[in-house]
Amino acid sequence: MRGEKQEEKRSSILEAAASIFSNKGYPNTKMQDIAEKxxxxxxxxxxxxxxxxxxxxxxxxxxxxxxxxxxKNEIKGYSDLKEILKVIVKFSFSFMEKHGHVLRMIASHRxxxxxxxxxxxxxxxxxxxxxxxxxxxxxxEKTPQNVNDIxxxxxxxxxxxxxxxxxxxxxxxxxxxxxxxxxxxxxxxxGYDKI
Amino acid sequence: MRGEKQEEKRSSILEAAASIFSNKGYPNTKMQDIAEKxxxxxxxxxxxxxxxxxxxxxxxxxxxxxxxxxxKNEIKGYSDLKEILKVIVKFSFSFMEKHGHVLRMIASHRxxxxxxxxxxxxxxxxxxxxxxxxxxxxxxEKTPQNVNDIxxxxxxxxxxxxxxxxxxxxxxxxxxxxxxxxxxxxxxxxGYDKI
Amino acid sequence: MRGEKQEEKRSSILEAAASIFSNKGYPNTKMQDIAEKxxxxxxxxxxxxxxxxxxxxxxxxxxxxxxxxxxKNEIKGYSDLKEILKVIVKFSFSFMEKHGHVLRMIASHRxxxxxxxxxxxxxxxxxxxxxxxxxxxxxxEKTPQNVNDIxxxxxxxxxxxxxxxxxxxxxxxxxxxxxxxxxxxxxxxxGYDKI
Amino acid sequence: MRGEKQEEKRSSILEAAASIFSNKGYPNTKMQDIAEKxxxxxxxxxxxxxxxxxxxxxxxxxxxxxxxxxxKNEIKGYSDLKEILKVIVKFSFSFMEKHGHVLRMIASHRxxxxxxxxxxxxxxxxxxxxxxxxxxxxxxEKTPQNVNDIxxxxxxxxxxxxxxxxxxxxxxxxxxxxxxxxxxxxxxxxGYDKI
DNA sequence: CATGAATGAGTCTTCATTCAT
DNA sequence: GATGAATGAAGACTCATTCAT
Numbered sequence: 001m002r003g004e005k006q007e008e009k010r011s012s013i014l015e016a017a018a019s020i021f022s023n024k025g026y027p028n029t030k031m032q033d034i035a036e037k038x039x040x041x042x043x044x045x046x047x048x049x050x051x052x053x054x055x056x057x058x059x060x061x062x063x064x065x066x067x068x069x070x071x072k073n074e075i076k077g078y079s080d081l082k083e084i085l086k087v088i089v090k091f092s093f094s095f096m097e098k099h100g101h102v103l104r105m106i107a108s109h110r111x112x113x114x115x116x117x118x119x120x121x122x123x124x125x126x127x128x129x130x131x132x133x134x135x136x137x138x139x140x141e142k143t144p145q146n147v148n149d150i151x152x153x154x155x156x157x158x159x160x161x162x163x164x165x166x167x168x169x170x171x172x173x174x175x176x177x178x179x180x181x182x183x184x185x186x187x188x189x190x191g192y193d194k195i
Numbered sequence: 196m197r198g199e200k201q202e203e204k205r206s207s208i209l210e211a212a213a214s215i216f217s218n219k220g221y222p223n224t225k226m227q228d229i230a231e232k233x234x235x236x237x238x239x240x241x242x243x244x245x246x247x248x249x250x251x252x253x254x255x256x257x258x259x260x261x262x263x264x265x266x267k268n269e270i271k272g273y274s275d276l277k278e279i280l281k282v283i284v285k286f287s288f289s290f291m292e293k294h295g296h297v298l299r300m301i302a303s304h305r306x307x308x309x310x311x312x313x314x315x316x317x318x319x320x321x322x323x324x325x326x327x328x329x330x331x332x333x334x335x336e337k338t339p340q341n342v343n344d345i346x347x348x349x350x351x352x353x354x355x356x357x358x359x360x361x362x363x364x365x366x367x368x369x370x371x372x373x374x375x376x377x378x379x380x381x382x383x384x385x386g387y388d389k390i
Numbered sequence: 391m392r393g394e395k396q397e398e399k400r401s402s403i404l405e406a407a408a409s410i411f412s413n414k415g416y417p418n419t420k421m422q423d424i425a426e427k428x429x430x431x432x433x434x435x436x437x438x439x440x441x442x443x444x445x446x447x448x449x450x451x452x453x454x455x456x457x458x459x460x461x462k463n464e465i466k467g468y469s470d471l472k473e474i475l476k477v478i479v480k481f482s483f484s485f486m487e488k489h490g491h492v493l494r495m496i497a498s499h500r501x502x503x504x505x506x507x508x509x510x511x512x513x514x515x516x517x518x519x520x521x522x523x524x525x526x527x528x529x530x531e532k533t534p535q536n537v538n539d540i541x542x543x544x545x546x547x548x549x550x551x552x553x554x555x556x557x558x559x560x561x562x563x564x565x566x567x568x569x570x571x572x573x574x575x576x577x578x579x580x581g582y583d584k585i
Numbered sequence: 586m587r588g589e590k591q592e593e594k595r596s597s598i599l600e601a602a603a604s605i606f607s608n609k610g611y612p613n614t615k616m617q618d619i620a621e622k623x624x625x626x627x628x629x630x631x632x633x634x635x636x637x638x639x640x641x642x643x644x645x646x647x648x649x650x651x652x653x654x655x656x657k658n659e660i661k662g663y664s665d666l667k668e669i670l671k672v673i674v675k676f677s678f679s680f681m682e683k684h685g686h687v688l689r690m691i692a693s694h695r696x697x698x699x700x701x702x703x704x705x706x707x708x709x710x711x712x713x714x715x716x717x718x719x720x721x722x723x724x725x726e727k728t729p730q731n732v733n734d735i736x737x738x739x740x741x742x743x744x745x746x747x748x749x750x751x752x753x754x755x756x757x758x759x760x761x762x763x764x765x766x767x768x769x770x771x772x773x774x775x776g777y778d779k780i
Numbered sequence: 781c782a783t784g785a786a787t788g789a790g791t792c793t794t795c796a797t798t799c800a801t
Numbered sequence: 802g803a804t805g806a807a808t809g810a811a812g813a814c815t816c817a818t819t820c821a822t
Contacts, residue, residue, distance in 0.1 A: 006802095025307050027222035031796060041804040043798080052796065101305075108303050108361070112220050122365065136387075152359060152378055153387050159358020160351035166303070167350055170317070183347055191386030192331075192348050201785085226813065236787040238815080247813065396806085415697045417612035421792065431808040433794080442792070498693050498751070502610050512755070526777075542768055543777050545752055546745035553744020554737060556693070560707070573737055581776030582721075582738050591781095616817060626783040628819080637817065 010048045012038045018059045022101035026056055026112045053113060057120065063102035064124045067095055068131060081139040082185055088132070089161050089181040096165050107162045129154045157188050205243045207233045213254045217296035221251055221307045248308060252315065258297030259319045262290055263326060276334040277380055283327070284356050284376040291360045302357045324349045352383050400438045402428045408449045412491030416446055416502045443503060447510065453492030454514045457485055458521060471529035472575055478522070479551050479571040486555050497552045519544045547578050595633045597623045603644045607686035611641055611697045638698060642705060648687035649709045652680055653716060666724040667770055673717070674746050674766040681750045692747045714739045742773050 016037035020029045031052055035042040049055040074091045075084045096103050105112070109122040132154040137145075164184055168175055186194075211233035215224045226247055230237045244250040269286045270279045291298050300307070304317040327349040332340075359379055363370055381389075406427035410419045421442055425432040439445035464481045465474045486493050495502070499512040522544040527535075554574055558565055576584075601622035605614045616637055620627040634640040659676045660669045681688050690697070694707040717739040722730075749769055753760055771779075 025305060027307065028309070030794090035805095042796095043804050044802085046797070047802070104303050104305060107358070108299050109365070110220060110299060112222065112307060114223070140388075149378065152375070153382060155358045155362055156355035156379060156382050156387075159355040161354070162358070163302070163350045163354020164347060170304070180347070183344070184351060187348060187351050187386070188382070189386045189388045191382070191384045191389060192351075193335075193384045194386060194389075204785090225811090237813095238787050239785075241814070242785065399806090415695060417697070418699070420790090432792095433808050433810095434806080436793070437806065494693050494695060497748070498689055499755070500610060500689060502612065502697060504613070530778075539768070542749060542765070543772060545748045546769060546772050546777075549745040549748020550741035551744070553692070553740045553747070557740055560694070570737070573734065574741060577738060577741050577773065577776070579776045579778045581772070581774045581779060582741075583725075583774045584776060615815090620784095627817095628783050629781085631818070632781070 009038075009040065009044070013040070013045055013048055013055070014059060014062060017055055018063060018099055018102065021056060021059055022099055025101065053117060056113060057117065060102055060105060060121060060124060063099050064106065064127065067092075067099075067102070068127060070095065071131065075135070079139065081136065082189055084135060084139060085157065085185045085188065086181045088135075089165075089184055090177055092161055093165050093168070093177055093181075096169050100166075100169060103162065104166065107158070129158060132158055160184060160188065204233075204235070204239070208235070208240055208243055208250070209254060209257060212250050213258060213294055213297065216251060216254055217294060220296070248312060251308060252312065255297055255300055255316060255319060258294045259301065259322065261294075262287075262297065263322060265290065266326065270330070274334065276331065277384055279330060279334060280352065280380045280383065281376045283330075284360075284379055285372055287356055288360050288364070288372055288376075291364050295361075295364065298357065299361065302353070324353060327353055348383075355379060355383065399428075399430070399434070403430070403435055403438055403445070404449060404452060407445050408453060408489055408492065411446060411449055412489060415491070443507065446503060447507065450492055450495055450511060450514060453489045454496065454517065456489075457482075457492065458517060460485065461521065465525070469529065471526065472579055474525060474529060475547065475575045475578065476571045478525075479555075479574055480567055482551055483555050483558070483567055483571075486559050490556075490559065493552065494556065497548070519548060522548055543578075550574060550578065594623075594625065594629070598625070598630055598633055598640070599644060599647060602640055603648060603684055603687065606641060606644055607684055610686065638702060641698060642702065645687055645690060645706060645709060648684050649691065649712065652677075652684075652687070653712060655680065656716065660720070664724065666721065667774055669720060669724060670742065670770045670773065671766045673720075674750075674769055675762055677746055678750050678753070678762055678766075681754050685751075685754060688747065689751065692743070714743060717743055738773075745769060745773065 013034065017029075017034045020033050020037060024033075029052075031045060032042055034055075035045055038045075045055065049058060070091055071088055074087045078084045078087060092103065105121055106125045106128060109125050110118060129151065133147075133150050136153055136157075137150050161184060164180065168180065208229065212224075212229045215228055215232060219228075224247075226240055227237055229250075230240055233240075240250065244253060265286055266283055269282045273279045273282060287298070300316055301320045301323060304320050305313060324346065328342075328345050331348055331352075332345050356379060359375065363375065403424065407419075407424045410423055410427060414423075419442075421435055422432055424445075425435055428435075435445065439448060460481055461478055464477045468474045468477060482493070495511055496515045496518060499515050500508060502508075519541065523537075523540050526543055526547075527540050551574060554570065558570065598619065602614075602619045605618050605622060609618075614637075616630060617627055619640075620630055623630075630640065634643060655676055656673055659672045663669045663672060677688065690706055691710045691713060694710050695703060714736065718732075718735050721738055721742075722735050746769060749765065753765065
């Protein structure tokens with residue numbers, strides 16, 4: 001059986017990879033480093049992942065799934081758009097602290113690897129935006145709107161959120177997540193002029 | 196005179212580098228490619244720039260200056276915050292089309308090169324945010340606010356703008372800049388709920 | 391075990407390197423050449439030695455140790471200074487034939503690599519001179535002398551020996567080692583006038 | 586006329602080259618450095634010397650001539666071998682201080698450049714040894730000897746002299762040239778045992 | 781003649797990937 | 802399955818030499 005132990009090792013590689021890709025970026029990450037962090041031999045990685053690129057994609061993919069599922073899970077039970085968005089911001093904060101690179105990669109979806117991977121990442125990003133769009137659409141009292149406008153709004157929300165989170169996380173400073181989330185969502189929903 | 200022709204060649208290298216860094220990212224860019232694009236020999240680059248890293252920094256630096264000066268220049272004559280922000284969005288659109296990497300690097304300020312360069316880029320970013328903060332502060336009728344709040348707003352505005360621009364430019368699709376700018380600024384100033 | 395085979399490969403690299411450095415000198419020696427001579431891939435060298443410079447230093451270092459130990463070993467059982475010096479000359483002859491560069495580098499201790507390595511080599515040289523000084527001091531019937539004088543004598547002996555050996559080895563001609571050694575030692579001990 | 590000014594420039598290049606080759610060794614010497622030290626443009630060197638290698642050879646050649654002529658000149662008027670050898674040592678000391686590389690290159694005559702140059706340098710060395718041999722032969726009261734023995738003695742004398750000089754010059758320490766010269770010559774003529 | 785900007789051949793070094801143990 | 806020693810393709814960078822001005 002390729003059961004439990006196998007799966008565990010796969011996970012430990014993925015985790016180590018996520019952490020190092022996050023901190024150093026794709027090109028500065030060496031397979032050696034990942035192997036060391038995972039406490040295994042370099043060659044072993046290749047028994048679970050075809051190549052560095054594939055490993056990277058898996059990191060993004062599973063990170064994404066974790067992110068998407070996390071959001072879906074967190075917002076259960078809330079029905080107020082404002083509350084929901086705040087929850088998303090807060091969850092994204094803690095996610096960024098652990099898997100910074102994943103979120104940043106998705107946000108900028110740019111060819112740090114190669115053309116194909118860039119497009120592939122872009123597809124993942126679309127999923128995030130779609131989820132946010134869907135959430136906005138479903139929890140708004142406004143009359144049905146142009147799909148493009150909702151999408152635009154989703155991009156705006158995601159962009160501003162990432163921008164602020166990145167800044168805070170980068171600085172590694174103490175700050176009140178609750179307060180900042182409130183402010184971000186307020187700007188998004190009510191506008192800077194009104195707050 | 197070491198004047199004109201020298202300066203021209205320096206510029207052509209910078210331009211070629213900006214273009215290739217933009218499209219392929221730092222690690223995928225070969226000095227050879229830049230030389231070819233600039234129509235010169237590999238070694239010549241090293242007469243003008245100490246290393247690949249230095250060249251990259253210059254690209255960011257001069258791109259940044261061009262961006263900042265461009266904004267300052269474009270907003271002259273406007274006094275309405277909304278108009279000013281729209282101008283910024285529109286200018287950023289056209290800038291991204293030409294120097295995508297610069298803006299993206301600044302937005303994500305991440306170690307695609309090395310720790311030091313990351314911090315260095317972060318410093319450049321601060322300049323952009325400062326400018327936006329200043330613009331917001333000076334053109335708002337609201338009673339004087341907490342500096343941190345203005346800064347937060349600047350990060351939000353910059354983030355949402357980049358997020359949307361990136362999407363549009365990436366798709367390379369036709370769209371109405373005027374309309375999109377209007378919408379972005381409206382969300383920022385009046386909130387999604389109100390538009 | 392990382393034992394035997396590893397050590398063997400390390401040795402084969404060292405040997406190949408010594409041979410090529412000896413014949414072509416440091417700057418004319420290519421890592422590629424060393425790899426080929428050792429019958430391995432270029433990259434393998436870097437598993438055992440950090441850089442060309444480090445490899446070079448190891449060649450000198452291990453060559454030196456071999457030389458010093460060789461001398462110490464050969465002179466065992468002799469108590470007559472003249473006999474001892476002759477043994478040293480003879481051993482140095484055979485050593486130069488195999489590891490010419492090592493001895494020459496030590497003799498001239500000059501910056502063929504860089505300032506630091508030069509000083510490092512100079513330190514190695516001091517060891518050789520010290521050994522010769524010690525041998526002279528211990529096996530002389532003369533009344534205790536000024537340390538500086540003994541040192542000067544050691545430099546003289548080492549210099550004349552290298553000078554002659556180099557000439558002979560360079561010519562690759564047949565000659566009577568026994569006879570030449572005898573003559574060198576005679577000049578050193580009794581003076582040219584007396585022989 | 587290619588007269589005076591030309592000759593002056595040629596000299597200044599040669600002088601600059603000698604100084605830098607001496608201090609840094611052939612491979613670490615850049616044409617640029619030589620040009621700068623000579624206060625001229627890089628390209629100008631090539632109007633006087635075909636290549637770096639040729640320049641190097643000229644440096645050795647003219648250095649050698651200067652050395653040989655210097656010796657011949659200094660020993661005029663002396664007839665005692667001991668006095669003559671002392672004069673040679675003293676002159677060599679001051680020569681080494683200014684043109685270290687030349688003397689060292691001649692002493693070790695080794696392929697820091699290439700096989701051909703090595704042989705070429707070896708030929709120069711032969712001239713020095715011949716001169717010393719001739720001096721020894723002419724100023725000795727001993728009955729005519731085997732040419733090879735005189736040659737061997739010359740190699741010994743040259744080797745020990747260089748060995749000591751190098752050490753002293755390398756240390757850049759104060760020392761009594763007169764005294765050291767006396768000791769070296771004494772060892773050579775009367776033997777270490779007798780002094 | 782003098783110059784120094786331009787050039788590209790030539791090298792060291794890294795690191796993803798393979799494969800024998 | 803797991804390992805890590807071996808590999809070599811790939812790329813940044815140097816510097817002697819050329820040649821247009």
